[in-house]
Amino acid sequence: MSEDHGHDHAEIGPEDEHPGLQWDVSLSERAKRSLAMHELLIEKGVVTNEEVETASNNLRRRTPADGAKVVAKAWADPEFKQRLLDDAREAVYELGYSLAHDAELSVVENTKDVHHVVVCTLCSCYPSSLLGPPPDWYKSFAYRQRTVIEPRSVMREFGLELSQDIQVRVVDSSADQRYLVLPERPAGTDGLTEEQLADLVTRDSMIGVTNPLSPEGAPIS
Amino acid sequence: MNTKFSPGQVVRVRPDAHDGHHRTPWFIKGKMGRIHSVAGEFFNPESRAYGGDGLPKQLLYAVEFEQRDVWATEYRGPDSDTLVVDIYEHWLVKAN
């Protein structure tokens, strides 16, 4: 890996304002090979620049606010909630969300008796069609290794301590089914609109490592 | 869908070491669990990973295991805690 810090880096090129200079020579070998493959594949017409741009935009199209909308609607509308639990693909489509290629979506409901937490031990499978890309920690070795064997200790790190009376159900999304946690609706939220409810739904509560926010704004622990 | 197993049924995961790509995590192999739900039919990753078309589609099940059965004393939590893993039909056998 080249560590040549002795020379000045290129001035920021054109309109490309992506963080992380495209042509920084201190990039790792693998990073350079990725950029090389990118240029080669477009040169050879294997893919077009537009196709790559589209895929790049798709990666960032969704954010946790999208998942929060789905959860808020499920909290506000019991019939939608049932449809969501029965056939998540169809239900989220009602809100304009379609799932990636051959994956399916399963929504698992947290209740006063059961708390779910989702992991992918084998790689990084995640409901990105609803939440956007997974956080780095979800893809980390520590999370992948620990969550299946010590979920309560992992959740404790995130500030969530669950009573021994609550069953913790870890879900390892080991195949092509993606899982989204439907957190329990916080107490004291009866008067809230769907938009206000959505503001309580954090990304981490839809993975299951935390609970959603209370109306006062603190995560429910 | 012609499912071999139904929700509630007790099954065991094959203990096989599989040379090549497969989606059955090591810690669940040989373990006994209960079918939680039928996830549906999916392309077979074991052939698709090598350029095959992944047909015929395989049935996938969400199988629920007791943490105590998976990790024995290494699991530090209540006996009611469980672990759900999605497993393909050909990795499961009926348990008695």
Added chain:
Amino acid sequence: MPGVHDRGGWPTDEMIDRSDHIWMDWEYKTHALVGALRFRELMNTDELRRGIEAIPSEDYEASSYYERWSRSLETILTEKGVLSTQEIDTKVKELEGRWESDS
């Protein structure tokens, strides 16, 4: 012995690092390339995963997430004859030359 990717339950004392790194341009491009190849049906997710799982253990553990994707992409594309290692080597040198002369 489980594959290096098959990590559930592996012992560790590591705490979960909750910081988010800034995405580099090359990482977006790597992810997007796989997406475009999938769209063109030239590559599928199972092949990507298989390519990642084939990375030697030490390298798997020393690589970042998208470095693993990059390795897998190269494995799969060269296997399919879409690109050759030599072509990629040559292009890397060309890019390095271009970057050098820009500064």
